[in-house]
Amino acid sequence: MLTDIEFVCQFSTDLGEDYRIAKCYVRDVPTQALLHIRSFTHKLTDALAQANGVVFDSPNLYDRIEALNAQRIINVRTTRALHRLRGDGNRGAHPEKYHLTADALQTLAERAIERLLKLVDDLYPLMQGADTPSYMFEPFDSFAGRDLCYRAVMEHDAQAQYLVGMSLKTRALMQREQEQALAEKQDGVQSVNRSDESFRQAAHWFEQAAEHLPDALYEHGVSLIHGYSGEADVAAGETHIISAAKAGVANAMALLGYFYLVGGAYIEVNQVEALHYLQAAARLEQSEAMANLGVLYYQQADYGQAYHYISSAAQAGFPHAQYHLALMLARGEGCQADALASEQWMAEAAEQGQLDAMLNRAQQMLNNENALGNDFSVAERYLREVVKYGHSVPAMIELSIALADGILGRIDVVGSATLLKMARERADEREAAVITPLWRSLAEQVEKVLQMTDASDERLALHKAQEILAEPKC
Known part of the structure; x- marks a missing residue:
């Protein structure tokens, strides 16, 4: 009986190699597996198009999938499966933007492999004109990481060194996010940061590979700009980014275009150069470049072009572009105003962890009876994540009100008071003006309930809330 790798190779030799590499990286370098x-x-969309005489007019993967669906080459189920895999791949490119833990990232990669194999199983008769052969799925192994490390250390293999660096960088970004969340809970108590060591190790391997691999040169430049090794060297970092961009690295062109758009430490604003590099990166489907092109055209009040690029980035799965597309659709900027489409894109951005979209969706769910997907448990989850990752004062205020008023199906005065205190510590003058009457109202609510209840647990919670709300003595 065929193994799953042999089965996919029988479906397509070229695709089989991508499948083999993706599968071997799942346990040790899941970001690479997803890419x-x-x-x-x-490549699968290319194969489907070629087999059916279709010529794509867009390099965008979203557009290609939709074109195959529009011409009835693939059915709705296959269309959804392809879009799901497209989304999984986007998460692999920027896992830190989706607040994924290491375990969640590995689980995502494992499930994506399973979904991809199921898709090949479904498409085999269509592509090969024969029944799908029997095959056996072999378990994931954990040897890819060891092999990479051996090749990086003993053979000085630049590709292996780069991949080891990427694995360490991904780990470091996730560790830093967890450390920041822990620091919030511990109220600033100093703790050991494991992410610092992971960043240092990543920087070492990027530097080792940078001379031989343009992708590693780009990452080496980023590591210098952000000081992965301890001290930043922004001038050298920007120089390496320029070199990597000239070598055709999509991420480097996107970042250099951004620097020319807003200015770097040593790179001056130049909209002509910004346009050049952002367009070059956009042609390679770099979603941030497409989004930033949209911003560039938006700033120039060319809303038609802005809409084109922002919608392309949104369709490519970039959450920030999805949020801005929702705003443009709501306002009718560069497009026909479409409230329903706006709400759907806002929901998509929120589900992918875009903090502004999460706050917007939560507010709509709590305050608008006609909101799409009116689910208070989802609204609470969104608000808590916006507080955790964005330290957003409006989210703290919104969640505090919901907990005090029982909108979420329970009253939690301690939680409400804690959030108000956090909000007041971070508020600007305008936000503080909103918090002050809420603070007084909650304090009065606690006092009134204390006078009415004899339940010991309730009184304990109310006294705790009073303690949190007590004004400091001068």
């Missing part, structure tokens, strides 16, 4: 899955999905 290979996206590459697989892109």
